[in-house]
Amino acid sequence: MVNLTIDGRAIQAKKGCTILDAAREHGIYIPTLCYHQALKPIGACRICVVEVKPGPPRPLPACATYVAEGQEVVTSSPKLDAIRLELMKLVLINHALDCPICDKGGECELQDLTHALGVSVVDLEAVKLPPHKDYVSELIERHPDRCVTCGRCVRICRDRVGALAINFTLRGYFTELASGGLPLDCEFCGSCIDICPVGALINKVFKYRARAWEVTRTEMVCPFCGGGCSYELWTKNDRPLRVVNYDTALLCGRGRFGFPVVESPDRLKTPLIRENGGFREASWDEALDQVAAKFKEITEAAGSAAIYGVGSPRATNEANYLFQKFFRTGLGTHQLDNPGRYTYVQALKGLAAVFGFPQVSGVEKVAKPPLPFHSPLTTTEEAKASGFPLVLGKLKDLPKADVALVVGADVTPELPPLGWALNTALERDTFHLVVANNRKTKFDRRAHLSLRYKPGSERLLIAGIIKSLLTAQPEWAPTVIAGGFDEFKENINKVNLKDVAKKTGVPEALIKETAARLAQAQAPAIIFGSELMGQDKGLENTLALADLFLLVGRPGAPGSALYPVAEKNNTRGVCEVGVMPEFLPGFVPLEGAEPGPTLPEMLDLLEKGDPKAPQALYLLGGDLLRQLPNRSRVEKLLKKVPFMVVQDAFLTDTAKLAQVILPVAVHAEQEGTFISTDGSLGLLPRALPVNGVRPDWQIISQIGSKMGFAMSYASPKQIFAELALGMPRWAGMAPKNGGAAFTAEVTGQFVPFETDISLPGRRPFTLLVGKSLQHSGSFTTHEPCGTLTITNRARLGLNPADAQNLGLAEGDFAKVTSSQGEISVPVTLTPELPEGLVFLPEHFSQPAAQRLTLNSNLVRVTIQKG
Amino acid sequence: MIIPLLKGLATTLKACFSKPITLQYPEVKRPVAPRFRGHPELVINDDGDRRCVACTLCMVVCPSNAIRGIEAAEGENHEKYPVAFTIDLTRCIFCGFCQEACPKAAIKLNNLYELAQYDKSRLILDIDKATQEKSQLRMADWL
């Protein structure tokens, strides 16, 4: 602690904080303009000047001056006031004064400063600058005549987002924000809009729709990926108008501009029942009665195991919990799974095999009834936990790691907050970033080592890294207490580094250097994405990474952890609350009963016409046809199911196969919680009317009640209380928080993994089906989602050299054929892709990328013009 | 006894031959001072466009919630203009705050003061009814 006085008041401040921080903490007002709490101060505007003694004989910027012992700070004096007034006049000299039509009006920092500093006239004159307004760019409008050149937008874009899309040109009075020509070509995250103190950057989705003081603001978690960002949703007259993050200003494009999808005309409004080959609208009572009656009929005829459920990584924890309760308690079966099985669950299973299942002790009930959406459990002093969830990292700790190995993840499209965390980490010189991918991704530019491997060869590459580590340091002992090392070592010894280099395409020297970096690391982090988990051998890939972590990971060091990307808003939650046949809520392995088939096994049963194949499917949303590999097969198999109920907000291709479709509430139309990729709880309060649709939990509870199960609940709060009571690892969990810290006992067991990396087929190209930056599953592909203006359809990414050989130019249609099917899609030239690799986003229904895939996100294809 | 009577008669006679003070309202309307604060109305430019830019400041300042439902739209040249605007004369207290708050001199209190209607809803003006017909304030003599 440092002792100083501000305006004569004795104050204690933390060492290393600025005068501004100290003043704000003690409620002392110092005007600022270029400062923002989410950015490093640059001291550009000098509005925050204060007099500091002892110090230089001139005023210093409070935002960029650190506190020192015995400092005497004066924040207001005639001299300082005169300086500030003069600076304000200079700022206002060429200002547009568009307040009546400026969307920032009412929450504009310049307006507030003008008031606070009492600027009444600007008695300075200067040449008028031409207002180079930008009305042509998508989503973001620029008004340089309102800019105060604070540089906040430039800094957030460069330091946090890492897009480097905007910067200043010219100097002095002529300084202007520029982006290297029009229209703007950037990631369209819109973070610059929220960080701009004035109205120089305008959100086009919101433009002119309301004034800042007219809206109702509700803080909630974003439903567009597993990042768990929280933002304020602005509503007026029950319509969503805008989302804003005042805290860090960071959101991604789909988070910031995706919300209008809630008002999509494609939304289902009433239940639909199949009749004479088509659908007819039905009342809720009729539809629910029919579902309950049909379910009863099927269970009576074929047993309760004849109903199979598929949970949803979009739905809330409460809905998913109730869904598994419907099966496990209501029907008494374990016939359910979630579509994460093809990606994230593979990773969890791999991690569980290496680090064990979670064990928690030392948890007790809280004395007072907990607040809504707070865990009713708390940790005692001897609270302990073990198992794989402990090695799953938290995004806020990631910047504390000293080496990050990113494998099989195009970080920003998969999980933008991971990218922000990496950018923060990269501000430290001691941080090393190793990016391994089959193509050039955004972070290659900033990586200290870039490894370019052949598609699908991740686990062999990891084997190579482990081998070279153990060869360089034969005495190396795993940094995590783990069994089975000797056996594992023997297995690894069989790996030939030359062979690895040849098969993966990564030079031996790079593999060795990566190994050396990891061996030196004091807090290594391993990040991997659905690109790697979504392969048929996703489990083996994860095993390889988990083994590597046993070898070099330091779970005690903050930031040193594994970071698998949970792709959707509740991919992690749907697993945590037990929508998997083999795990009860809290990843408790099912014992004493036979787990039902997994989703792929269930499809196999249907294919075989097995008597155990389900007679009825209950899908909690999610367009399986669009998500699961081998669409034609999935379509054929789903058609075999006699009775299918789909709860969804849209009439998806999967829903079109259903007998009953129940329209559900999405986004802020419902209350509930999500678990983000790093395990923290995101709270979704209700801010919009439901307009005839119902939230998932209500529908499940109503069907359950009609079937005679004790499943009536008054609200998601009640469900959460019940759910959290059974989840000791959630002790201390509260909104925006990941629960109490446990004394961790990370131990593991080396598990050998397969290193065969052959990809079946002989077609010349490898297709990777992956994620686009602007979309989240299929949710964002409906008009009027804002990001559709940036990426409105699927395009096949193709290396320019390949394109030239094929005679294809940008925008030409290509016919892509695999062993499974054929689609036609326009191409886009993508130099980031190596020759031989093509990329197709998975989000769109037309053309359906999954028509080509077999059992993995990689497939061999031929490409022709046409 | 007679004197007061004559006095009275004289007064009556005087009044008979002088200009009457009583106005034959409603046939004759009382003229008001130029700065009289009557009904608020939306001002138009010579080209017939409303001056209002839908900033809603008048709505904010109005002490009696007489102004509501201002909806903005974006014009061809990115200008902001109102597509909906309601002035509720049954609530207005003719304080003139809106006129004072308006940064565009787009709302003014005219010289109209009549508020008697059989149907109250006629006093709730939508954007068209609230807009003046000529680019001049409506004066009492237009009635």
Ligand code: SF4
């Ligand atoms: S930026 Fe602020 S001061 Fe400038 S026109 Fe907009 S609201 Fe007014």
Ligand code: SF4
């Ligand atoms: S656009 Fe906004 S954030 Fe960027 S420099 Fe100008 S005023 Fe600052």
Ligand code: SF4
């Ligand atoms: S990163 Fe994810 S959670 Fe955050 S705003 Fe974007 S979509 Fe939403």
Ligand code: SF4
């Ligand atoms: S005159 Fe006063 S009460 Fe009437 S609309 Fe204007 S501000 Fe409101």
Ligand code: SF4
């Ligand atoms: S204050 Fe003037 S410009 Fe603003 S909404 Fe009212 S009438 Fe229109």
Ligand code: FES
């Ligand atoms: S806020 Fe300190 S210099 Fe701008």
